[in-house]
Amino acid sequence: MPPKQYEPTTTPAGTDEAEKVVQPVTGYRLILPAEWAQIPLRQGTESAVRRIIEEAHTRIPADAPSDKIGPYKREWERRFRASVANAQKNKALDLYLPVRPMGDANIGASILVTESLVPRAPGRSRDTSEPTEVAVQLLSRDGVEDADLSSGEIDGAIAVRREHVAGASVEQGADLASRRVEYMVSVPGDPDRWFVAAFSTVGGGDPRDELAEALVEWFDAVMANFRWSRG
Incomplete structure (x- = not known):
């Protein structure tokens, strides 16, 4: 996954030529299982949300009763979008959620x-x-x-x-x-x-x-x- 961008206000660098110059931090990396999805909260949020929702819909069995699946899909999407909106209120950088079952369980x-x-x-x-x-x-x-x-x-x-x-x-x-x-x-x-x-x-x-x-x-x-x- 791509690193998230920071904008450090200072860059550590020594005046002594023998001192090692350290590259400034530009982001971070988290290693997560494939079941987890990253949702950027400052840019590209809606496209990430739509991609996750569409993928979730593809995992619904084709023979599932439409009268039950429709309300389930709407409620799942409502809860999912509410989680994202709540994270944005906190002015967060990223939200990570387990959007696919891990084994036989939804975490x-x-x-x-x-x-x-x-x-x-x-x-x-x-x-x-x-x-x-x-x-x-x-x-x-x-x-x-x-x-x-x-x-x-x-x-x-x-x-x-x-x-x-x-x-x-x-x-x-x-x-x-x-x-x-x-x-x-x-x-x-x-x-x-x-x-x-x-x-x-x-x-x-x-x-x-x-x-x-x-x-x-x-x-x-x-x-x-x-x-x-x-x-």
Whole structure:
């Protein structure tokens, strides 16, 4: 899949000829199974949505009763478009959904990719511990409690991981509670910009069931293989 474009405000380059020049980050790469589809949310959204809907229609058995299939298709498309519209409201970059069955099951899960810009005040310290502190503050500002937080590195960049269970919210279109895992990664060469990948699943109907556990482990593996695109 093509990398998503960022516009880094600075390009790291040393004045010492012996220092290695690092190419600026221009995007990212996620390796996902064929069952997952990418929906860009800033350009090309409608064409991606139409392609997914048309493909979904081709998987409906030809002998299926038309009086039942018609309402099913309309409801599926309504829910699908609502998910995309909700992601766009969050000013996200991309939405990834499992649009094809994985084995014999339809997986209730999603990955939403966004970015966050945190301008630094003039003269603000840039010590090595600060990026992690900034990420934790950003993840804490939505009022989520009882979350598991950890930090480390992903493809050479500082990253903070948060995991929690979000309750159902009919007002926001969430009929069931969901298990959520977010990775916030500092964009190399642009310390004020953060890449955010937010995974959500309802599991098999319980966000703490075995399916949810397996999907969380799967998403952790996806992020372990996350790579920046450069130059």
